[in-house]
Amino acid sequence: MLIAAALSALLALAVLGVLAGGEMWRHRVVYFCCALASLALLIGGLKHLGQTPGTGPAIVLPIGLPWMAAHFRLDNLSALFMVIVNLGTAAASVYGIGYCSHLPEPRRVTPFFPLFLFGMNAVLIADDAFMFLVSWEFMSLASWLLVLADHKNPENRSAAMVYLMMAAFGTFCLLTCFGLLAGPEGAYSFPAMRGGVLEPMTGFLVVLLAVLGAGSKAGLVPLHAWLPLAHPAAPSHVSALMSGVMTKVALYGLIRILFDLHGHVAWGWGAALMVIGGITAVMGVLYAILQDDLKKLLAYSTVENIGVVVIGLGLALAFKDSGEKTLAALALVAGLYHMLNHAIFKTLLFLSAGAVITATGERDLGKLGGLLKRMPWTGAATLVGAAAISALPPLNGFVSEWLIFQSLFKGPGLPHWTMKFGVPVVGAMLALAAALAATCFVRAYGIAFLGRPRSAAAAAAHRLPASMRWTMAMLAVLCIVLGAIPVTVTDALSGVVQPLTGVHFAVSADLGWPWLSPVSSTRGSYSGTVLVMTGLSLFVISILLVHGFGTTKVRRADAWDCGHAEDIPETQYTGQSFAQPLRRVFCSSLFAARETVDMPEPGDQSPARLTVRVIDPIWTYLYLGILRVVDAIADRVNRMQFLTVRRYLLMMFATLVFMLLVVAARQQK
Amino acid sequence: MPISQLSYEMAHLIGAAVLMAGFQLLYQRRLFAVLNTFAFQAVALAAAAAWQAHIQNAPHLYITAGLALVFKAMIVPFALHWLVEKLGIHRTVETAMSIGWTMMAGVALVALSILLVLPVTVNAAALTRESLALAMSVVLLGLLMMITRHNAVTQVVGFMALENGLILAAVSAKGMPLVVEISIAFSVLVAMTLFGIFFFRIRERFDTLDLNDLETYRGDRQ
Secondary structure (H helix, E strand, O other): OHHHHHHHHHHHHHHHHHHOOOOHHHHHHHHHHHHHHHHHHHHHHHHHHHOOOOOOOOEEEOOOOOOOOEEEOOOHHHHHHHHHHHHHHHHHHHHHHHHHHHOOOHHHOOOHHHHHHHHHHHHHHEOEHHHHHHHHHHHHHHHHHHHHHHOOOHHHHHHHHHHHHHHHHHHHHHHHHHHHHHOOOOOOEHHHHHHOOOOHHHHHHHHHHHHHHHHHHHOOOOOOOOHHHHHHHOOHHHHHHHHHHHHHHHHHHHHHHHHHHHOOOOHHHHHHHHHHHHHHHHHHHHHHHHOOEHHHHHHHHHHHHHHHHHHHHHHHHHHHHOOOHHHHHHHHHHHHHHHHHHHHHHHHHHHHHHHHHHHHOOOEHHHOOOHHHHOHHHHHHHHHHHHHHOOOOOOHHHHHHHHHHHHHHOHHHOOOHHHHHHHHHHHHHHHHHHHHHHHHHHHHHHHHHOOOOOOHHHHOOOOOOHHHHHHHHHHHHHHHHHHHOHHHHHHHHHHHHHHHHOOOOOOOOOOOOOOEOOOOOOOOOEOHHHHHHHHHHHHHHHHHHHHHHOOOOOOOOOOOOOOOOOOOHHHOOOHHHHHHHHHHHHHHHHOOOEEEEEOOOOOOOOOOEEEEEOOOHHHHHHHHHHHHHHHHHHHHHHHHHHOOHHHHHHHHHHHHHHHHHHHHHHHHO | OOOOHHHHHHHHHHHHHHHHHHHHHHHOOEHHHHHHHHHHHHHHHHHHHHHHHHHHOOOHHHHHHHHHHHHHHHHHHHHHHHHHHHHOOOOEOOEOOOHHHHHHHHHHHHHHHHHHHHHHOOOOOHHHHHHHHHHHHHHHHHHHHHHHEOEHHHHHHHHHHHHHHHHHHHHHOOOOOHHHHHHHHHHHHHHHHHHHHHHHHHHHHHOOOEHHHHHOOOOOOO
């Protein structure tokens, strides 16, 4: 009831957004109401999660196709994703109250923002394939319009074009996937699909199409190409939603099909997903390290995190098919936990990137620096977010990555030799990605917030509206809280995965609250709660000691300046110089990274130049390759426009005879 | 009403005559011979329709037969004849494919339609099945004629032959409404008129009716 009311309110808000016109306070009201609706949906989801495991009542509405009513239902999985989604949307809406006045054209954003929220939530509660796809397209098209918000920039227009193509491709795959699941009888409701029995070949195709369709939305390599183009192009609070939340909706689709509707996915697909996830994680973070654009860096980091989650999902599939239900539940819990975490810290980081861009007008790392002094709130919140995404304890990112590693360590126990050898490899990739992610965010945070300003714009950063600061602070607190009470979260998640894996599994069973001991108490255990309490008490004790027994004299001295006292900001480390060692180690073969030094002749006073050339192999070879092939085919086909009448007749005749032959051949069987 | 063996044989024979005429159309090397053969095919078609009217006890098929006889066996061939003479068209048939190969392709098409129609219509009456197979062969032969002849007049004849096949199918299936057949017959006449006008116009402009020559005049070809 609450959910239905909130969803209708979002639709009404879209109309209000159109009517808002040029008055800024009306835009603020729309965002405020969006925040309220998101909170209502959040509460609805939490309330459902608090109930005993089970599915909510089915709601049938007489809309949609005339012979097919629209089915909606809230079960534990959708309720969890509703929580994940609406945490992000609530934050983005509150942020939007202050942020909308800084947008170049708020009128192009406000009407579509509630529609985008509506689409994402409707995907979660859809209970038949038709409603699912309609909502999915709703979400895609609304976000596409938001990407186009700043349409005067030609880069944004081409990003939107690529996004539209990929969205169409993804939906086409999902459409075919649901068609196969529904079978020849056309049973499009999810309960009917669950009962269906799939032939091996059909089952294979269903998984393939689901991975292609949902994976292209989530940003799995090599279908990620649109993501780092489109996500940064949108206004920052929308980027936060696209990166932090919409990718989760895509993964919801993947989980819904692979774990729920399909039900019997072969372990080979689990292995394939793990490999895809591993490659996605490593490639994503390597791309991220090379970026100088703050928002692009965050978008690529999203690709990495999606890879991490998909490793967990693949592992869960492999365990499930091998009969290891408990371990499957563990891997799935870990994956879901990471999705929840990523939704929070990626939203936080994108919002802070938006804050930086609003305050300075710059998104190039090379022109930022020293922002911590001018924007202490944003700086502190971003530090928490960056630490969380780098998986540092005691923050939330650590818990989920630790859980994924714990389940990976049990992978070699699987009966298949592929998995015995493959799981450690994927584990190594994940470890590499995690370490590189930490590097990436040390670089991003250090360059943007520490040091001295690298441009006049960065030196003149101005204050931000309270709603923007508070949103980031709240998200940072959430990062800490979710890291400090991991057991509470995993207990809630195990209720969600129970229907999907068929077993109730509590991660804390062995040692009890507040210890996480996924495998056994001797193999590894972690308690964020204890860690935070210990850290806090040590902090308090040391403050007491310092203030009680330490000297109160203050000594002032210059900071160490690395041996040269020159006062030019350009002599600082830059983003490029920080990335150089990693670029040389990892990217010289993968991205064909080359450096050329252009040294002027002695006596010539022009500066020396260092040029770095990086080729994105996937874009250059895969996408442009496809483009070339399509172009070549189009050129060939173009000739068909200039044939003679007799040739056209001949073609029709040949087609007719061919069809007749096919029919005749089928008749003979 | 049960159909006697004789009626069946007769229907088969007349249908086969229409098909044979189709083959003859492919074989002819002179325009007037093509037109005469076409007239013969139309007569055979009229006979087939009349015989069907007799054995099916469906008097409206006599009208179909009459239409075929008047329009297709007389007016259309005479009109084309007159056009050819009036325009002084070159009277040999230019083929795009040698006649021998065309005939062989025709035989293959007949085999294809028999292979196709007989299994599909297992449940239908034997008479209908055979007639449908014959009719389909005639349609395919008409199409074949259209694509293997350069001259516009022969293409028109191919089109009319194709249409003959359709009528043959229509009369052998029971229950085809008369109004459909009448409208087909008139539309053919209209098509005929249009073709005639076009012949004049084309001839006036380009001094030829060979399609190969016409193509070079198209604006979009260099």
